[in-house]
Structures are given as C-alpha cells and as structure tokens.
Amino acid sequence: MARTLRIGTRDSQLAVWQATLVQELLKAQGVDSELVYIKSEGDIDTVTPLYALGVQGVFTKTLDAALLSGRIDIAVHSMKDVPTQLAQGIVEVAVLERASTKDIFVYKEEADLAKLGWVNGEWSIVNKDSGAALTIDHSPFTIGTSSIRRIAQWKRRYPNSTIENLRGNVNTRLRKVAESNWAGAIFAAAGLERIELRPEKSVDLDWMLPAPAQGAIMIVCRAEDPEAYGLVRPLNHPVTALCATIERDFLRTLMGGCSTPISALARTEYAQLHFEGNICSPDGSDLVEIRKTVDLSDARDLGVTAGQELLALPATQKIIQEIRNAKA
C-alpha cells in the first residue's frame, strides 16, 4: 500500500484552503493524503499583537511539535509566518508558486481614499526625503493593523494617523473592520484572494514593500523522512523558492527575527532578478532601503549580501537600536 501523507494545518479558512491546495497537487502526482487540524498559539490568543507575543513561530510551533512527534508527516504554512531558522529536525521540502505579494487597503468610504492620496486610480507620489508635494490630507485617520512592518510604513507616509490593534484570522479581521469606525485596514492580497474574500472596496498598496515571503506557501517535513520529502518535492516552484529564500535571508541577516519592520521583495524578469528591501524605524521616521538587479545565475546569496551591505551603514544600526528599544 502506498503511504497516505498526513498534512498538518491550522484550522483557519485560509490555512485549510492552502492545505487543501497541497492535497490536490499531491493527488495530481498520485499521492494520497489527509488533513489533520492543529490549533496554534497564534490562533488561541487572538488579541495580543503578534510582535508582543514575544516568541517566534506562534503559528508554526504546534505544527512543528506535531511533526516531530509523528502525528503528521508534512505541515503547510504561509511562508511569511515561518521563522527564518527552522526548528531542529524539520526541513523545507517545497515552496508553491507564489500568489500576489501585495499588501492591500480595505476601506469603507471612497472619500477617505482620495484624502489618503489615491487619485485617478493611482497613489500620488510622496517622497518624505525630497519633500515632494503631498496631495494628502493629514487629518487624523484611524486604521487597523497589528503588523509592526505595516505600522512603520503607514506611519512614514501618514504620520498623523492612529493605528488600532487588529488581530485574528482574516475572517475575524474583516468583520472587525466592518464593525469599526476606522477608515480601513491592511491585509495581504494573497490571503483574501485565495479564499475569495477580497472586498471590492480595496486597493493595492503598491508603495508598501511586503513582508519577506508574503504570498508564498511552504511545506515542511521531518529531516528523517526522506520518503515524504521525495513525494512532496515535485511541488516545489524553483523561482518562488529562490525569491522567497533571498527575502528571508535578507531578514535573517538584518535582524534574525520575525515581527520586525523589515520588508523585502525579489522578482525575476527574464534572466534577471530584481531585489528591493528596507528596514524602517517603528514610528516610520527613519528608513534605509536597498535595490539590486543581478543575473539570475548570481542571485543565490543576494539576500545575505544585501543585508550585510545595509548592516554596515550607521543609519541601519540606528534603526536596529530603535527597534530594540521599542520592544524592550
């Protein structure tokens, strides 16, 4: 009898959708599987902002434990939630082809969007450093997000806005926005689009750089399970895996942690790879960024070298200190 792989997943709608996709892709390869639902710490405490939970891997730890104890054979994660350092005994098997990498703003009133600078279907150009003219109304907007990265980039562009804590799975968060008196809230496009919940009243925040590996799905297994590895490895999408790895290398090199105001995006175009990364102070006042284009064949170490290049700058050290102080 061929082995039936037990796929561990959190039980949110998005997590189950992603695990079901893996199940279908395996089925197409002739591999049978079943889903095993496992609650994570991040699903049980849905109030505390993630960065304040104080540990890495709030969404992945219980699945790691289930893998290591043999309750499941593989686990499916939103890759951006996976700590850059995998738990001992667990290895990456495959990264699925990426969906949208964008952050989006889910809003309520068209009028608010215009005040935020969305004019004729475009974000007006804002350059804090050059002092370029803003067509932005600096009335005190309130929006919801608990991501320290999104808060930093939003505050940089809209320094007078107020940010409210918004935790929970995407369904809960959409409901909370609807019930709030906020102008709107920030989500990952991929999360809402996958489960067909992206509201019509939403716009891509193309001035915001996403979290490393946003929009990518990662499958892991036990290091000591070459059979599961072999069955799942064909699902790997090499370009997505390369881009997401470069972004996570950048994150690890700079701070070594999740829940930091560090953003990165790598994308390929023909035989080249374009990389963009930044680190921002928590209040958005300081930002250091890097952009590189290299031949695909030279791209492997780009995340590390870009991270090291930023680390060597005094401005980056200052931001890292500010991040540490904000967390202390």
Ligand SMILES: NCc1[nH]cc(CCC(=O)O)c1CC(=O)O
């Ligand atoms: N941190 C929660 C999380 N983890 C993955 C996604 C969405 C899917 C993705 O970004 O890959 C989300 C929701 C969000 O950020 O709005």
